[in-house]
Amino acid sequence: MADEEVVNGSTEETDDKSQKEKRSAKHDSGAADLEKVTDYAEEKEISTQDVSGAISLIGDQRNKQAAEKIAREKELLKVSIKKEDVDLIVKEMEISKLMAERTLREHHGNVVNALIALTN
Incomplete structure:
Protein backbone atom coordinates (compact mmCIF):
# COMPACT_ATOMS: atom_id res chain seq x y z
CA MET A 1 0.00 0.00 0.00
CA ALA A 2 2.85 2.34 0.70
CA ASP A 3 4.10 1.85 -2.85
CA GLU A 4 0.80 2.85 -4.29
CA GLU A 5 0.74 6.10 -2.32
CA VAL A 6 4.14 7.08 -3.65
CA VAL A 7 3.06 6.34 -7.18
CA ASN A 8 -0.12 8.34 -6.71
CA GLY A 9 1.84 11.19 -5.13
CA SER A 10 4.29 11.37 -8.03
CA THR A 11 1.50 11.39 -10.58
CA GLU A 12 -0.13 14.26 -8.74
CA GLU A 13 3.16 16.16 -8.82
CA THR A 14 3.55 15.63 -12.58
CA ASP A 15 -0.04 16.77 -13.11
CA ASP A 16 0.68 19.92 -11.10
CA LYS A 17 3.83 20.60 -13.13
CA SER A 18 2.03 20.14 -16.47
CA GLN A 19 -0.75 22.49 -15.36
CA LYS A 20 1.81 25.11 -14.32
CA GLU A 21 3.58 24.77 -17.67
CA LYS A 22 0.27 25.26 -19.51
CA ARG A 23 -0.47 28.36 -17.44
CA SER A 24 2.96 29.82 -18.07
CA ALA A 25 2.63 29.11 -21.81
CA LYS A 26 -0.64 31.01 -21.85
CA HIS A 27 0.94 33.93 -20.06
CA ASP A 28 3.96 33.91 -22.36
CA SER A 29 1.81 34.14 -25.47
CA GLY A 30 -0.07 37.04 -23.94
CA ALA A 31 3.19 38.84 -23.25
CA ALA A 32 4.29 38.33 -26.83
CA ASP A 33 0.99 39.78 -28.04
CA LEU A 34 1.41 42.72 -25.70
CA GLU A 35 4.87 43.38 -27.10
CA LYS A 36 3.42 43.48 -30.60
CA VAL A 37 0.87 46.05 -29.51
CA THR A 38 3.38 48.26 -27.78
CA ASP A 39 5.85 48.25 -30.67
CA TYR A 40 5.73 51.52 -32.52
CA ALA A 41 7.28 53.03 -35.56
CA GLU A 42 8.86 56.41 -35.36
CA GLU A 43 6.68 59.09 -36.82
CA LYS A 44 8.31 61.39 -39.28
CA GLU A 45 7.27 64.93 -39.91
CA ILE A 46 5.48 65.77 -43.12
CA SER A 47 7.19 68.63 -44.83
CA THR A 48 5.24 71.47 -46.38
CA GLN A 49 6.89 70.69 -49.72
CA ASP A 50 5.34 67.21 -49.72
CA VAL A 51 1.92 68.63 -48.95
CA SER A 52 2.14 71.40 -51.53
CA GLY A 53 3.42 68.91 -54.11
CA ALA A 54 0.48 66.59 -53.46
CA ILE A 55 -1.99 69.46 -53.66
CA SER A 56 -0.56 70.70 -56.93
CA LEU A 57 -0.68 67.16 -58.35
CA ILE A 58 -4.35 66.87 -57.44
CA GLY A 59 -5.03 70.31 -58.94
CA ASP A 60 -3.27 69.32 -62.16
CA GLN A 61 -5.38 66.18 -62.42
CA ARG A 62 -8.60 68.15 -61.89
CA ASN A 63 -7.59 70.71 -64.52
CA LYS A 64 -6.79 67.93 -66.97
CA GLN A 65 -10.16 66.26 -66.37
CA ALA A 66 -11.96 69.59 -66.79
CA ALA A 67 -10.14 70.26 -70.06
CA GLU A 68 -11.05 66.78 -71.35
CA LYS A 69 -14.68 67.35 -70.40
CA ILE A 70 -14.77 70.70 -72.22
CA ALA A 71 -13.18 69.14 -75.30
CA ARG A 72 -15.79 66.34 -75.23
CA GLU A 73 -18.62 68.88 -74.97
CA LYS A 74 -17.23 70.81 -77.95
CA GLU A 75 -17.10 67.61 -79.99
CA LEU A 76 -20.70 66.81 -79.11
CA LEU A 77 -21.83 70.29 -80.14
CA LYS A 78 -20.34 69.74 -83.60
CA VAL A 79 -22.62 66.75 -84.23
Whole structure:
Protein backbone atom coordinates (compact mmCIF):
# COMPACT_ATOMS: atom_id res chain seq x y z
CA MET A 1 0.00 0.00 0.00
CA ALA A 2 2.85 2.34 0.70
CA ASP A 3 4.10 1.85 -2.85
CA GLU A 4 0.80 2.85 -4.29
CA GLU A 5 0.74 6.10 -2.32
CA VAL A 6 4.14 7.08 -3.65
CA VAL A 7 3.06 6.34 -7.18
CA ASN A 8 -0.12 8.34 -6.71
CA GLY A 9 1.84 11.19 -5.13
CA SER A 10 4.29 11.37 -8.03
CA THR A 11 1.50 11.39 -10.58
CA GLU A 12 -0.13 14.26 -8.74
CA GLU A 13 3.16 16.16 -8.82
CA THR A 14 3.55 15.63 -12.58
CA ASP A 15 -0.04 16.77 -13.11
CA ASP A 16 0.68 19.92 -11.10
CA LYS A 17 3.83 20.60 -13.13
CA SER A 18 2.03 20.14 -16.47
CA GLN A 19 -0.75 22.49 -15.36
CA LYS A 20 1.81 25.11 -14.32
CA GLU A 21 3.58 24.77 -17.67
CA LYS A 22 0.27 25.26 -19.51
CA ARG A 23 -0.47 28.36 -17.44
CA SER A 24 2.96 29.82 -18.07
CA ALA A 25 2.63 29.11 -21.81
CA LYS A 26 -0.64 31.01 -21.85
CA HIS A 27 0.94 33.93 -20.06
CA ASP A 28 3.96 33.91 -22.36
CA SER A 29 1.81 34.14 -25.47
CA GLY A 30 -0.07 37.04 -23.94
CA ALA A 31 3.19 38.84 -23.25
CA ALA A 32 4.29 38.33 -26.83
CA ASP A 33 0.99 39.78 -28.04
CA LEU A 34 1.41 42.72 -25.70
CA GLU A 35 4.87 43.38 -27.10
CA LYS A 36 3.42 43.48 -30.60
CA VAL A 37 0.87 46.05 -29.51
CA THR A 38 3.38 48.26 -27.78
CA ASP A 39 5.85 48.25 -30.67
CA TYR A 40 5.73 51.52 -32.52
CA ALA A 41 7.28 53.03 -35.56
CA GLU A 42 8.86 56.41 -35.36
CA GLU A 43 6.68 59.09 -36.82
CA LYS A 44 8.31 61.39 -39.28
CA GLU A 45 7.27 64.93 -39.91
CA ILE A 46 5.48 65.77 -43.12
CA SER A 47 7.19 68.63 -44.83
CA THR A 48 5.24 71.47 -46.38
CA GLN A 49 6.89 70.69 -49.72
CA ASP A 50 5.34 67.21 -49.72
CA VAL A 51 1.92 68.63 -48.95
CA SER A 52 2.14 71.40 -51.53
CA GLY A 53 3.42 68.91 -54.11
CA ALA A 54 0.48 66.59 -53.46
CA ILE A 55 -1.99 69.46 -53.66
CA SER A 56 -0.56 70.70 -56.93
CA LEU A 57 -0.68 67.16 -58.35
CA ILE A 58 -4.35 66.87 -57.44
CA GLY A 59 -5.03 70.31 -58.94
CA ASP A 60 -3.27 69.32 -62.16
CA GLN A 61 -5.38 66.18 -62.42
CA ARG A 62 -8.60 68.15 -61.89
CA ASN A 63 -7.59 70.71 -64.52
CA LYS A 64 -6.79 67.93 -66.97
CA GLN A 65 -10.16 66.26 -66.37
CA ALA A 66 -11.96 69.59 -66.79
CA ALA A 67 -10.14 70.26 -70.06
CA GLU A 68 -11.05 66.78 -71.35
CA LYS A 69 -14.68 67.35 -70.40
CA ILE A 70 -14.77 70.70 -72.22
CA ALA A 71 -13.18 69.14 -75.30
CA ARG A 72 -15.79 66.34 -75.23
CA GLU A 73 -18.62 68.88 -74.97
CA LYS A 74 -17.23 70.81 -77.95
CA GLU A 75 -17.10 67.61 -79.99
CA LEU A 76 -20.70 66.81 -79.11
CA LEU A 77 -21.83 70.29 -80.14
CA LYS A 78 -20.34 69.74 -83.60
CA VAL A 79 -22.62 66.75 -84.23
CA SER A 80 -25.65 67.77 -86.26
CA ILE A 81 -29.00 66.43 -85.14
CA LYS A 82 -32.51 66.79 -86.51
CA LYS A 83 -35.24 68.52 -84.55
CA GLU A 84 -37.68 65.76 -85.51
CA ASP A 85 -35.36 63.14 -83.99
CA VAL A 86 -35.15 65.07 -80.74
CA ASP A 87 -38.94 65.46 -80.62
CA LEU A 88 -39.39 61.74 -81.29
CA ILE A 89 -37.06 60.77 -78.43
CA VAL A 90 -38.71 63.27 -76.03
CA LYS A 91 -42.18 61.95 -76.93
CA GLU A 92 -41.36 58.23 -76.83
CA MET A 93 -39.00 58.13 -73.86
CA GLU A 94 -40.63 60.93 -71.83
CA ILE A 95 -37.33 62.60 -71.01
CA SER A 96 -36.19 66.22 -71.15
CA LYS A 97 -35.21 67.84 -74.40
CA LEU A 98 -31.64 68.42 -73.15
CA MET A 99 -31.25 64.73 -72.28
CA ALA A 100 -32.63 63.71 -75.66
CA GLU A 101 -30.28 66.07 -77.50
CA ARG A 102 -27.26 64.89 -75.53
CA THR A 103 -28.02 61.21 -76.09
CA LEU A 104 -28.60 61.81 -79.78
CA ARG A 105 -25.31 63.72 -80.09
CA GLU A 106 -23.43 60.98 -78.22
CA HIS A 107 -24.69 58.51 -80.83
CA HIS A 108 -23.76 60.80 -83.73
CA GLY A 109 -27.35 61.60 -84.66
CA ASN A 110 -28.42 57.95 -84.99
CA VAL A 111 -31.94 57.78 -83.56
CA VAL A 112 -32.07 53.99 -83.31
CA ASN A 113 -28.82 53.73 -81.34
CA ALA A 114 -29.89 56.60 -79.08
CA LEU A 115 -33.23 54.90 -78.32
CA ILE A 116 -31.48 51.59 -77.66
CA ALA A 117 -29.08 53.30 -75.27
CA LEU A 118 -31.95 54.99 -73.44
CA THR A 119 -33.91 51.77 -73.03
CA ASN A 120 -30.91 49.88 -71.70
